[in-house]
Amino acid sequence: MPDELSIYVHIPFCARKCNYCAFYSLPGCGEQIKRDYADALIRQINAFQTDKTVRTVYFGGGTPPVLGAQRLLSVFETIKNNFLLSADCEITVEVNPGSVKPDELTLLREAGFNRLSVGMQSAVDSELKILGRQYTRAHFQTIMESAQSAGFENRSVDVMFGIPGQTKESLQESLRFALGLGAAHISIYNLTIEEGTPFFRQKDVLGLPDEETESEMYDLICETMQKAGFHHYEISNFALSGFESKHNLHYWACGRYAGFGAAAHSYYNGKRFSNVSDVEKYIALAGDDYYAPTDYEKQPFLTEDDQKEEYILLGLRTSKGIKADKTLLDKCKKYVEHGYAQVRNGYLSLTDKGYRISNYIISELI
Amino acid sequence: MYDIKKIRNFSIIAHIDHGKSTLADRLLEFTHAVSEREVVDQMLDSMELERERGITIKARAVRFDYKADDGEIYTFNLIDTPGHVDFGYEVSRSLKACEGALLVVDATQGIQAQTLANAYLAVDNDLEIVPVINKIDLASADVEMTKREIEDIIGIPAEDAPCISAKLGTNIKDVLEKVVKDIPCPKGDPSAPLKALIFDSFYDAYKGVIVYIRVFDGTIAVGDKIRMMNSCAEYEVVEVGTLSAFHLNPCAALRAGEVGYFTASIKNIQETEVGDTVTHVDRPTEKPMPGFKKAIPMVFAGIYPADGARYEDLKDALEKLRLNDASLVFEPETSAALGFGFRCGFLGLLHMEVIEERLEREFDLDLITTAPSVIYELKLVNGSVVRIDNPSNYPKPEEIETAFEPIVKASIITPAEYVGSIMELCQDRRGTFKDMKYIDANRTELHYELPLNEIIYDFFDALKSRSKGYASLDYEIIGYKPSKLVKLDILLNGDIVDALSFIVHADKAYPRARRIVEKLKDNIPRQLFEIPVQAAIGGKIIARETVKALRKDVLAKCYGGDITRKKKLLEKQKEGKKRMRTFGTVQVPPEAFMAVLKLDDES
Numbered sequence: 001m002p003d004e005l006s007i008y009v010h011i012p013f014c015a016r017k018c019n020y021c022a023f024y025s026l027p028g029c030g031e032q033i034k035r036d037y038a039d040a041l042i043r044q045i046n047a048f049q050t051d052k053t054v055r056t057v058y059f060g061g062g063t064p065p066v067l068g069a070q071r072l073l074s075v076f077e078t079i080k081n082n083f084l085l086s087a088d089c090e091i092t093v094e095v096n097p098g099s100v101k102p103d104e105l106t107l108l109r110e111a112g113f114n115r116l117s118v119g120m121q122s123a124v125d126s127e128l129k130i131l132g133r134q135y136t137r138a139h140f141q142t143i144m145e146s147a148q149s150a151g152f153e154n155r156s157v158d159v160m161f162g163i164p165g166q167t168k169e170s171l172q173e174s175l176r177f178a179l180g181l182g183a184a185h186i187s188i189y190n191l192t193i194e195e196g197t198p199f200f201r202q203k204d205v206l207g208l209p210d211e212e213t214e215s216e217m218y219d220l221i222c223e224t225m226q227k228a229g230f231h232h233y234e235i236s237n238f239a240l241s242g243f244e245s246k247h248n249l250h251y252w253a254c255g256r257y258a259g260f261g262a263a264a265h266s267y268y269n270g271k272r273f274s275n276v277s278d279v280e281k282y283i284a285l286a287g288d289d290y291y292a293p294t295d296y297e298k299q300p301f302l303t304e305d306d307q308k309e310e311y312i313l314l315g316l317r318t319s320k321g322i323k324a325d326k327t328l329l330d331k332c333k334k335y336v337e338h339g340y341a342q343v344r345n346g347y348l349s350l351t352d353k354g355y356r357i358s359n360y361i362i363s364e365l366i
Numbered sequence: 367m368y369d370i371k372k373i374r375n376f377s378i379i380a381h382i383d384h385g386k387s388t389l390a391d392r393l394l395e396f397t398h399a400v401s402e403r404e405v406v407d408q409m410l411d412s413m414e415l416e417r418e419r420g421i422t423i424k425a426r427a428v429r430f431d432y433k434a435d436d437g438e439i440y441t442f443n444l445i446d447t448p449g450h451v452d453f454g455y456e457v458s459r460s461l462k463a464c465e466g467a468l469l470v471v472d473a474t475q476g477i478q479a480q481t482l483a484n485a486y487l488a489v490d491n492d493l494e495i496v497p498v499i500n501k502i503d504l505a506s507a508d509v510e511m512t513k514r515e516i517e518d519i520i521g522i523p524a525e526d527a528p529c530i531s532a533k534l535g536t537n538i539k540d541v542l543e544k545v546v547k548d549i550p551c552p553k554g555d556p557s558a559p560l561k562a563l564i565f566d567s568f569y570d571a572y573k574g575v576i577v578y579i580r581v582f583d584g585t586i587a588v589g590d591k592i593r594m595m596n597s598c599a600e601y602e603v604v605e606v607g608t609l610s611a612f613h614l615n616p617c618a619a620l621r622a623g624e625v626g627y628f629t630a631s632i633k634n635i636q637e638t639e640v641g642d643t644v645t646h647v648d649r650p651t652e653k654p655m656p657g658f659k660k661a662i663p664m665v666f667a668g669i670y671p672a673d674g675a676r677y678e679d680l681k682d683a684l685e686k687l688r689l690n691d692a693s694l695v696f697e698p699e700t701s702a703a704l705g706f707g708f709r710c711g712f713l714g715l716l717h718m719e720v721i722e723e724r725l726e727r728e729f730d731l732d733l734i735t736t737a738p739s740v741i742y743e744l745k746l747v748n749g750s751v752v753r754i755d756n757p758s759n760y761p762k763p764e765e766i767e768t769a770f771e772p773i774v775k776a777s778i779i780t781p782a783e784y785v786g787s788i789m790e791l792c793q794d795r796r797g798t799f800k801d802m803k804y805i806d807a808n809r810t811e812l813h814y815e816l817p818l819n820e821i822i823y824d825f826f827d828a829l830k831s832r833s834k835g836y837a838s839l840d841y842e843i844i845g846y847k848p849s850k851l852v853k854l855d856i857l858l859n860g861d862i863v864d865a866l867s868f869i870v871h872a873d874k875a876y877p878r879a880r881r882i883v884e885k886l887k888d889n890i891p892r893q894l895f896e897i898p899v900q901a902a903i904g905g906k907i908i909a910r911e912t913v914k915a916l917r918k919d920v921l922a923k924c925y926g927g928d929i930t931r932k933k934k935l936l937e938k939q940k941e942g943k944k945r946m947r948t949f950g951t952v953q954v955p956p957e958a959f960m961a962v963l964k965l966d967d968e969s
Binding site (some may be wrong): 008190211212214215219235236244257259264265266267272274309310313314334338342355356357358359360362363364366 | 794893894916917918919920928929930932933935936937939940943
């Protein structure tokens with residue numbers, strides 16, 4: 001694994017900012033800045049030299065196609081020219097059903113993208129409206145069908161729980177709908193109210209589900225996905241066999257990755273670091289030196305203890321779990337006894353019940 | 367140059383915030399005892415904590431010269447006094463060292479409880495009182511009214527009282543001239559047997575204990591063999607000197623009427639108690655200064671390091687504090703719940719808070735403190751009498767014949783509009799109404815007898831909140847009375863947590879039990895299992911709450927491989943867990959202990 005590399009490309013542009021979003025993204029940017037940004041991405045990618053094989057590429061955001069499909073493809077071309085991509089390389093692009101065009105999907109597929117992550121969040125129109133998503137359930141269906149026609153067999157759908165007004169029934173309906181449209185992978189997100197978002201200001205009047213309901217929602221998701229034949233391979237991800245996200249698993253296996261673009265994170269050359277999050281600064285800094293837009297110099301080298309800690313906190317997110325020695329088993333005895341964790345083939349992993357309180361458990365083990 | 371007629375020894379007494387320390391600063395500035403540059407806000411209050419709270423905890427003294435209008439140069443010794451009821455005895459010893467006192471009264475507030483209490487102390491010590499009316503620069507100042515109050519209530523003339531603004535430095539010279547004219551010079555004979563009063567002391571790592579004294583008779587010089595008449599400790603004087611704002615100024619000798627310090631390589635501050643008399647071994651004075659009392663701790667609490675591994679650090683810190691504070695007592699104590707710690711005795715609640723804050727601030731310790739307790743006297747059925755300051759040692763109910771608790775006489779001065787609410791508070795705290803005096807159209811003085819254990823929790827805070835901060839309190843212990851007491855235990859998951867037990871009057875047990883279990887429920891984080899939180903007397907449960915089991919504790923999406931942020935959150939959570947104490951299977955954060963101590967007056 002350490003000899004393999006993943007690539008993450010961040011596109012911080014959106015058609016419109018959603019009501020809950022606290023991530024770094026810029027809605028409504030002009031063409032000039034997008035052009036400059038694509039050029040900067042290409043410069044930073046060209047400045048990165050490696051002989052490692054790339055097994056996954058991930059374009060995330062923001063909403064990557066908002067950069068402009070042709071620019072997106074030029075960036076991807078640069079990656080293909082600059083790196084050795086493995087034959088089975090997983091190449092994902094995130095899309096927003098509200099802004100992606102069916103013909104763009106065809107272009108992306110033809111260029112070599114082979115996995116699509118669709119930010120559905122909900123299949124209930126009233127919930128989409130509250131979230132500030134600019135599409136309907138029916139439109140989402142059209143996008144999923146176009147994706148299938150374009151040749152995206154590996155389609156992942158994001159589903160959110162804890163949405164204002166959401167019930168267990170409406171959540172189940174969203175899951176059912178995504179599955180019915182052939183999603184091979186489901187990522188679930190618990191809505192968190194972050195400071196600085198429109199939701200934060202209204203949080204007392206939003207009608208958010210209480211903690212108990214959210215907890216039942218999580219249980220419901222686990223149950224529903226299991227019945228649909230999906231494998232709960234990571235805390236918030238479910239997949240049909242063979243459709244697990246290699247990119248995500250690479251993160252949890254402490255794999256190395258190089259991030260390109262404003263605010264993109266990297267784990268490379270002994271450190272975890274990130275690019276400057278401001279788009280204009282990023283454009284100005286990206287040049288011949290890959291590290292110029294990063295804070296690599298400021299970050300510490302990961303010590304052996306850091307690595308051990310990460311192995312635990314990342315590994316316990318997956319169903320594979322972590323190698324269990326005697327000390328660890330002693331510490332986890334109470335969790336195993338009460339069904340929060342399990343030991344299989346010498347590996348300790350969390351159960352669905354354990355995932356639900358994973359912070360509580362992991363913070364005790366690191 | 368020594369001329370006893372040119373010496374003036376005086377204190378400044380005032381209610382909190384009436385401007386005592388600011389006036390002291392101005393006096394020193396005016397006489398160039400310090401340059402303005404050196405004035406770091408109220409130099410007499412040298413402890414950081416005092417500065418923040420605007421109160422003076424330990425006495426300090428400064429000597430400075432003043433050239434008066436009569437052309438003569440006078441030597442002033444300004445002796446500062448602590449300004450809180452917990453330190454009443456120390457105040458009285460500081461006053462004992464003086465011939466006069468400046469009574470500072472805030473012209474916007476008039477006479478307050480501590481103005482009166484301190485004025486009475488000054489009268490008891492035969493001091494000449496010079497009233498000073500402060501804060502005349504403020505729009506709400508009422509000088510005439512304040513003068514009338516001083517005359518009517520304290521009974522001293524105030525017509526010629528200096529009217530000043532210590533803040534702006536207005537009319538400071540009037541005060542100095544008053545000191546020269548109205549405060550008598552000391553009496554005493556420098557050739558008589560030595561008689562000197564200890565009014566403060568502190569520990570210096572190089573010189574040992576530095577003892578602050580006022581010489582009444584005789585002369586103390588380097589090389590003298592001296593004896594502390596109460597502690598009987600004998601030493602040879604290494605250094606004597608006078609005190610300036612920032613330095614010790616060694617000199618050859620201190621004579622009758624003078625104020626200064628001596629050192630004698632004394633290691634143990636307990637040998638130089640405030641109020642003790644210093645005399646010569648060879649030629650002792652006949653009688654010590656009257657009125658010596660040992661400082662008696664009235665409030666007790668267990669103090670534990672939040673991190674059990676820091677027990678030794680806590681021990682070192684307490685020992686260091688004791689070097690400067692003869693009234694702090696402590697002994698090792700073990701709690702099943704909290705591990706190793708110390709049972710500490712304090713003069714009062716403020717003293718306790720001061721010690722806690724100094725431990726946390728100066729020694730960087732995280733503490734868990736148990737509920738404060740007073741000393742109860744129990745007459746047992748077997749005829750013996752025991753004194754209990756720790757709920758853990760409280761006998762079984764059937765072994766107790768009669769329980770007694772300490773009672774204080776409290777004086778509360780408040781604007782008339784809050785009288786009703788304050789009487790309600792005193793009633794609620796099991797007070798017995800004694801009498802009520804109208805100081806003027808606006809202010810009323812209430813006298814109550816109150817159980818000490820009712821005022822050591824949050825009485826002062828409640829008093830302040832009910833009077834919008836205007837009411838003031840002074841109290842002294844007057845004795846013990848029989849009382850219906852019970853021991854209340856707190857159980858977590860069925861097990862008694864000894865550190866949370868306390869003794870309470872039977873009538874107050876139910877409401878307090880309710881509030882405590884509610885507070886604990888709110889402050890104990892959810893855990894894997896449901897945790898019953900119960901309060902019990904004997905074996906009987908009288909209140910119950912439940913901390914529900916943890917259902918969900920999971921982080922949101924990991925954004926673009928940002929693992930560092932996630933790691934930080936988990937590490938923070940881990941740190942929080944480390945600070946928790948484990949009782950059986952239950953983890954309790956230190957905040958839960960604090961919350962129990964800070965029960966609101968409401969509800």
